[in-house]
Amino acid sequence: MTNKKGVLVIVSGPAGTGKGTVIGRVGELRGDLRYSVSATTRAPRPGETDGVNYYFKTREEFETMIGAGAFLEYAEYVGNLYGTPAGPVDESLSAGLNVILEIEVQGAAQVMARRPDAVSVFLAPPSLAELESRLRGRGTEDDATIRRRLDTARGELALAKGYQYIIVNDDVETAARELDAVITAGRCRSMYYPEGENLL
Amino acid sequence: MTNKKGVLVIVSGPAGTGKGTVIGRVGELRGDLRYSVSATTRAPRPGETDGVNYYFKTREEFETMIGAGAFLEYAEYVGNLYGTPAGPVDESLSAGLNVILEIEVQGAAQVMARRPDAVSVFLAPPSLAELESRLRGRGTEDDATIRRRLDTARGELALAKGYQYIIVNDDVETAARELDAVITAGRCRSMYYPEGENLL
Numbered sequence: 141m142t143n144k145k146g147v148l149v150i151v152s153g154p155a156g157t158g159k160g161t162v163i164g165r166v167g168e169l170r171g172d173l174r175y176s177v178s179a180t181t182r183a184p185r186p187g188e189t190d191g192v193n194y195y196f197k198t199r200e201e202f203e204t205m206i207g208a209g210a211f212l213e214y215a216e217y218v219g220n221l222y223g224t225p226a227g228p229v230d231e232s233l234s235a236g237l238n239v240i241l242e243i244e245v246q247g248a249a250q251v252m253a254r255r256p257d258a259v260s261v262f263l264a265p266p267s268l269a270e271l272e273s274r275l276r277g278r279g280t281e282d283d284a285t286i287r288r289r290l291d292t293a294r295g296e297l298a299l300a301k302g303y304q305y306i307i308v309n310d311d312v313e314t315a316a317r318e319l320d321a322v323i324t325a326g327r328c329r330s331m332y333y334p335e336g337e338n339l340l
Numbered sequence: 341m342t343n344k345k346g347v348l349v350i351v352s353g354p355a356g357t358g359k360g361t362v363i364g365r366v367g368e369l370r371g372d373l374r375y376s377v378s379a380t381t382r383a384p385r386p387g388e389t390d391g392v393n394y395y396f397k398t399r400e401e402f403e404t405m406i407g408a409g410a411f412l413e414y415a416e417y418v419g420n421l422y423g424t425p426a427g428p429v430d431e432s433l434s435a436g437l438n439v440i441l442e443i444e445v446q447g448a449a450q451v452m453a454r455r456p457d458a459v460s461v462f463l464a465p466p467s468l469a470e471l472e473s474r475l476r477g478r479g480t481e482d483d484a485t486i487r488r489r490l491d492t493a494r495g496e497l498a499l500a501k502g503y504q505y506i507i508v509n510d511d512v513e514t515a516a517r518e519l520d521a522v523i524t525a526g527r528c529r530s531m532y533y534p535e536g537e538n539l540l
Contacts, residue, residue: 262530301535305528318528324521328505330462335501 146172146233147326148255149240150303151319152248153263154293156275158309159242162263165316166240170323174232176241179205182220195225213243213250224251238323245296252302259326261319262303266310268293346372346433347526348455349440350503351519352448353463354493356475358509359442362463365516366440370523374432376441379405382420395425413443413450424451438523445496452502459526461519462503466510468493 151159167173179195181202190196197205202221205211214223224241232239241251241258252260265271271293275286300306305322309315351359367373379395381402390396397405402421405411414423424441432439441451441458452460465471471493475486500506505522509515 301530306530321521321524325525330506
C-alpha cells in the first residue's frame with residue numbers, strides 16, 4: 141500500500157529566479173498539485189476573486205485567525221497583513237494532494253519551524269549576473285530598484301543552505317523535473333509510515 | 341551551476357521484494373548509474389569475472405583492507421568475508437555517477453553510520469502474504485526455508501523506519517520511477533552546496 145498523504149512543498153528564492161514559471165510547469169507535469177492561496181487584509185483589485193487570488197479578510201477577521209493559530213505564516217507589508225491559512229492546506233494534504241507554497245524567505249522560515257514535515261526548496265538563479273539580466277529584461281523596474289533587489293538576493297542566497305534542497309534554475313524544464321522528483325521523493329519519506337513490522 | 345557529484349544510494353529490504361528487478365529498471369531509466377561491486381574471499385565460480393561479479397581477494401588481502409578502513413561495510417558469512425570497497429564507489433561519485441548499493445540490512449546500517457551523505461531506501465513488499473507468494477513462486481526453496489525467510493522479513497520490516505525512504509514494490513514500474521525520483525532529488529540536496537552567498 142502506497143502512502144496517500146500529500147506533501148507540503150515550500151518554494152522560495154530571490155525575485156526574478158523564475159519560481160512562478162517553474163512551479164507552473166510542474167503543475168503541467170503532475171495532476172496532484174495544488175497552489176496555496178494566501179489571505180490578506182488589502183482590498184481586492186479589479187478582477188481578483190476571493191478564494192482564488194486571495195482570501196480577502198478584514199483586519200479583525202485576520203487578527204482573530206492569528207489568535208486561533210490558523211496561519212502557517214503571516215507578516216505585515218506596507219500596512220496590510222498577508223498570511224497562509226493552514227486549513228485549506230491541510231485539507232488538500234489529507235486528500236492526497238501536494239501543496240506548493242511559493243513564499244519569500246521570512247515566511248518560508250516560519251513554515252519550516254511550524255511544519256517539520258514540509259519539504260523545503262530554494263530556487264536559485266544560475267548566477268547573480270544572470271539574475272540581474274533577467275530583472276533588467278523585465279523592463280519594469282528602474283536601476284535603483286534592480287540594485288536593491290540584487291542586494292536582497294545576496295542576503296537570500298546566504299540562507300539557501302537552510303533549505304533541504306537547492307534547485308538552480310538554469311533551464312526551466314530541468315528545474316521543473318527536479319522539483320517534480322523532489323515531490324515524488326517527498327511522498328516516499330519513511331516519516332509517513334508507522335513504526336515496527338506493521339509497516340504494511 | 342548544477343552540482344555534479346553523484347549520490348550514494350543504499351537499497352535494502354527483504355529477500356523476494358524485487359530489489360534486483362527494480363534497480364535494473366532504474367538503470368534503464370537513467371544513464372548515470374553504477375552498481376557497486378563487492379569484494380569477497382570466496383573462490384570464483386565458473387563464469388564469474390574479477391571486478392565484474394566480485395573483486396576476488398585472499399583472506400590476507402581482505403584483512404589488510406579492513407585494517408586500512410577500505411570498506412564501507414563488511415561481514416563474514418559461512419566462513420567467507422564479503423564487503424563493499426569504498427575506493428571504486430568514491431571514484432564513481434566524484435565522476436558524477438550515482439552508485440547503487442544493493443545490500444542486506446546489517447550492511448546497510450554500517451554504510452549509513454559511515455556515510456551520512458548516503459540516501460537510504462528500504463524496498464518493501466506490498467504485504468507479507470504477497471512476499472510469501474513471490475518466494476513460493478520462485479519454486480527454488482522448501483517450505484521451512486520460506487518460513488525462515490518470512491520470519492527474517494518481519495524483523496527487517498521493523499527496521500524500515502530507519503531508512504530515509506520507503507518504497508513499496510507493488511508495481512515494478514512505479515517503484516522504479518520512485519527510486520529514480522529519489523536519486524534525482526538526492527542530487528539537489530543543499531548539503532552539496534557551500535555555505536553563504538557564494539552558493540553560485
